[in-house]
Amino acid sequence: MSVPYEFDIAIIGGGITGLSAAYHLQKLGFSRLCLFSKAPDHSATAQSTGFLSGGMADNFTRLSHPRGVSTAKEIWSFCDLAYDNLLEYLQNKGIPYQKGERLRWMISEAETLEAHTAVQQMSGAGMAGAWEAANPSQPGLSSTRWLGTQKDGSRAAAVSVPLLLQQLRADSRVTGFGEAQSFQSSGDALEVTHAGGKVRCEFIVCAQHLSIGDLLPNLAESLVPYADQWSECQLQNRDRTLPWPPGTVFSWQHSHIWGVITGPNTVRIGGGRYLRAMAGIEAKVASYEQKITRHLADAWNGLWPDLLVEPTGPGFGIRDCRPCDELPLIGPMFGEGRILVATGYMGQGLSLGFMAGRCLAELIAGQPTKLPRLLWPERLRSLPREKGEES
Ligand SMILES: Cc1cc2nc3c(=O)[nH]c(=O)nc-3n(C[C@H](O)[C@H](O)[C@H](O)COP(=O)(O)OP(=O)(O)OC[C@H]3O[C@@H](n4cnc5c(N)ncnc54)[C@H](O)[C@@H]3O)c2cc1C
Numbered sequence: 137m138s139v140p141y142e143f144d145i146a147i148i149g150g151g152i153t154g155l156s157a158a159y160h161l162q163k164l165g166f167s168r169l170c171l172f173s174k175a176p177d178h179s180a181t182a183q184s185t186g187f188l189s190g191g192m193a194d195n196f197t198r199l200s201h202p203r204g205v206s207t208a209k210e211i212w213s214f215c216d217l218a219y220d221n222l223l224e225y226l227q228n229k230g231i232p233y234q235k236g237e238r239l240r241w242m243i244s245e246a247e248t249l250e251a252h253t254a255v256q257q258m259s260g261a262g263m264a265g266a267w268e269a270a271n272p273s274q275p276g277l278s279s280t281r282w283l284g285t286q287k288d289g290s291r292a293a294a295v296s297v298p299l300l301l302q303q304l305r306a307d308s309r310v311t312g313f314g315e316a317q318s319f320q321s322s323g324d325a326l327e328v329t330h331a332g333g334k335v336r337c338e339f340i341v342c343a344q345h346l347s348i349g350d351l352l353p354n355l356a357e358s359l360v361p362y363a364d365q366w367s368e369c370q371l372q373n374r375d376r377t378l379p380w381p382p383g384t385v386f387s388w389q390h391s392h393i394w395g396v397i398t399g400p401n402t403v404r405i406g407g408g409r410y411l412r413a414m415a416g417i418e419a420k421v422a423s424y425e426q427k428i429t430r431h432l433a434d435a436w437n438g439l440w441p442d443l444l445v446e447p448t449g450p451g452f453g454i455r456d457c458r459p460c461d462e463l464p465l466i467g468p469m470f471g472e473g474r475i476l477v478a479t480g481y482m483g484q485g486l487s488l489g490f491m492a493g494r495c496l497a498e499l500i501a502g503q504p505t506k507l508p509r510l511l512w513p514e515r516l517r518s519l520p521r522e523k524g525e526e527s
Pocket residue numbers: 148149150151152153154172173174175176177178179180181182183184185186187188189314315316317343344345347363364365366406452453454455456478479481482483484485486487488489
């Protein structure tokens with residue numbers, strides 16, 4: 137006789153993905169859940185900037201060029217849905233947020249050409265995408281570098297991450313354990329080993345970000361780490377206000393510099409990943425570099441000389457995960473459908489991590505899901521499927 141499971145589902149990782157999985161699994165009727173988390177917790181979620189955005193951080197053409205417009209549309213629309221889904225949660229729970237627009241500022245002819253292609257493809261596919269030529273006579277915007285703005289619609293917002301996490305933790309009533317050390321199959325069950333012993337369960341949700349590769353070596357080389365950082369800045373002239381509303385999410389230089397407007401004269405500016413030796417690869421923790429903060433503020437000041445900013449702190453360096461094929465990784469693990477993984481949101485983990493938690497819960501419950509099959513880990517397997525495996 138097999139030993140009964142102690143838990144239906146074990147979730148590894150208490151960032152946005154793991155907490156969202158716990159929340160959505162409970163909504164679907166699962167009550168025997170446990171969550172493994174690590175101390176001290178350096179979760180990417182807790183240190184993130186607090187912007188929410190539809191689509192992807194990289195431009196539409198980065199998807200459409202290698203994969204074609206219709207696949208790009210499928211993935212982009214899933215990201216839009218992820219944004220809508222999180223906004224609905226914020227509204228239902230009364231968590232405040234500020235709404236703006238998604239803007240890409242162009243400062244080179246090459247990127248402007250790319251922007252025109254993106255806008256054409258996106259509007260042709262029925263999605264938000266518009267081009268606005270630079271208008272330096274607009275008060276406060278007398279930039280000599282700005283060539284125009286690609287406007288990707290109004291799916292853009294700023295939220296307080298501590299408030300979001302506080303609410304999600306309150307909504308996820310789970311048994312808590314420390315760090316998960318390993319897992320294996322044991323008869324009908326899966327077994328997770330931790331410092332205090334073993335836990336038997338039917339499914340495992342791997343939501344431990346870059347550490348997924350430690351427990352699932354088949355994915356280790358596909359999850360490429362990189363490090364980026366952000367910091368709070370303020371207009372030097374406190375009597376001025378920024379011409380974009382709080383909640384506006386912006387980027388320039390192919391999204392290498394990015395950020396969000398957080399108040400009438402405050403902005404969080406992020407970026408710098410290519411300024412770091414090896415872009416954070418091999419580092420276990422991303423350091424915060426004052427020099428990069430200065431560089432990012434100077435880059436802003438060069439673009440918007442009427443709106444000079446000064447870093448005021450705080451600032452964070454974060455290690456994030458970029459799958460080798462630059463698509464999020466969400467779904468059942470190949471060869472073991474009872475283990476589900478979610479990571480690789482490439483800078484948009486608040487909305488995509490929340491959505492991933494929902495989609496994994498739906499898959500476990502056997503419910504319909506909006507998750508595109510293209511995002512499943514199976515795309516990274518190098519071995520053919522075994523006989524009888526689902527195609
Ligand atoms: C500089 C920067 C700023 C960013 N800002 C934003 C932003 O404003 N908006 C946005 O949408 N995205 C942003 N991102 C991306 C976003 O932060 C991440 O994509 C997202 O937080 C990942 O969430 P997660 O739950 O998958 O991982 P995490 O939040 O890292 O959570 C994983 C958890 O698993 C734990 N863990 C690891 N191993 C184990 C183990 N063996 N056992 C138990 N627990 C374990 C970790 O301690 C951690 O708590 C930013 C990224 C960077 C680099």
